[in-house]
Amino acid sequence: MPELPEVAALAADLRERAVGRVIDRADVAEFSVLKTYDPPLTALRGARITGTARRGKFLDLIAEPPEGPQLHLVTHLARAGWLRWRDAMPEAPPKPGKGPLAFRLRFTDGSGFDLTEAGTRKRLAVYLTTDINQIPGVASLGPEPLDASFTPEVLAAILGGRRTQIKGVLRDQKLIAGIGNAYSDEVLHAAKMSPFRLASSLSPQEIADLHAVIVGTLREAIDRSDGLAASDLKKEKKAGLRVHGRAGEACPVCGDTVREVSFADSALQYCPTCQTGGKPLADRRMSRLLK
Numbered sequence: 001m002p003e004l005p006e007v008a009a010l011a012a013d014l015r016e017r018a019v020g021r022v023i024d025r026a027d028v029a030e031f032s033v034l035k036t037y038d039p040p041l042t043a044l045r046g047a048r049i050t051g052t053a054r055r056g057k058f059l060d061l062i063a064e065p066p067e068g069p070q071l072h073l074v075t076h077l078a079r080a081g082w083l084r085w086r087d088a089m090p091e092a093p094p095k096p097g098k099g100p101l102a103f104r105l106r107f108t109d110g111s112g113f114d115l116t117e118a119g120t121r122k123r124l125a126v127y128l129t130t131d132i133n134q135i136p137g138v139a140s141l142g143p144e145p146l147d148a149s150f151t152p153e154v155l156a157a158i159l160g161g162r163r164t165q166i167k168g169v170l171r172d173q174k175l176i177a178g179i180g181n182a183y184s185d186e187v188l189h190a191a192k193m194s195p196f197r198l199a200s201s202l203s204p205q206e207i208a209d210l211h212a213v214i215v216g217t218l219r220e221a222i223d224r225s226d227g228l229a230a231s232d233l234k235k236e237k238k239a240g241l242r243v244h245g246r247a248g249e250a251c252p253v254c255g256d257t258v259r260e261v262s263f264a265d266s267a268l269q270y271c272p273t274c275q276t277g278g279k280p281l282a283d284r285r286m287s288r289l290l291k
C-alpha cells in the first residue's frame with residue numbers, strides 16, 4: 001500500500017507530467033470508487049491542472065475549470081491501488097466491469113492516467129470536491145510528520161495517556177498522517193522498540209528518539225523515491241524496507257531472523273534481537289494452529 005513517501009513521489013511525478021494539461025474526460029470503470037456526486041465528473045471537462053499535493057495518504061490533483069471554483073480530484077489508493085501514466089490513452093471511455101481498472105483520466109492531448117486496483121476488496125476511493133477538507137478522511141487526519149510543527153512535544157501529546165500498542169498508534173491516520181503498516185514496522189525496527197509497547201509507557205528520551213526515527217525514516221524513503229516514475233516506485237519501496245514484508249529473512253542490522261505476527265487482515269514484521277530482547281512475540285494465529 002502506498003504510504004506517505006510513495007504518495008509524495010506520485011504527487012511529484014504527476015506534477016511534472018500533468019500540470020498545464022487540460023482534461024478531456026474523467027470516467028469511472030468501477031462505480032464504487034467515486035465517493036462524491038457534486039460536482040459531477042463532467043465538471044472536469046476543459047479544466048487545466050495547476051498543481052498536485054499530498055495530505056496523509058491522499059493524492060490531490062488541483063484543476064482550474066474554465067469557469068467556477070477550483071476543483072480537487074482526490075484519490076486514496078488504499079491497499080492495492082496504483083496510478084499508471086499513459087502517453088496515449090484510448091479515446092473511448094473505459095467499459096465498466098471486470099479487471100483492475102477503476103478510474104481513467106484523459107487529457108486533451110491524448111495522454112492521461114489510470115487508477116487500478118488489484119484483488120477483490122475494492123477500497124480505492126476517488127473524490128471530486130471544491131474543498132478538500134470536506135472529505136471526512138482528510139478532515140480527520142492527524143499532524144503531518146514531516147511538517148516543522150510536528151515536534152517531539154507534539155508526539156509526546158499524542159502518546160501521553162494512550163494505553164494502546166505503539167504499532168497501532170503510529171498507523172492511526174487520525175493521530176499521525178501518512179504512516180501505514182510498512183513504515184510503522186520500519187520505524188519501530190529503527191527505534192529498536194517492540195510493536196506491542198504501550199504508547200503511554202515511553203520515557204521522554206524514548207519519545208525524542210522515536211520522533212527522530214519517524215522523521216528520518218520517512219525522509220530517507222522520500223529521498224530514495226525522488227525523481228522516480230510511478231512505475232518504479234513499488235520496486236524501490238520494497239527494496240528499501242528492512243523488516244516489513246521480510247519474515248524469514250535475516251535482519252540487516254543483527255542477522256537474527258525477521259519474525260511475523262499475523263492478524264485477521266494484516267501482519268507485522270519485527271526483529272526479536274533488535275526489538276524485543278530476543279523473545280519472539282506471541283502470534284495468536286500461530287499458537288492456535290499449533291494447539
Ligand SMILES: [Zn+2]
Nearest residue numbers: 251254271274
Ligand atoms: Zn535485528
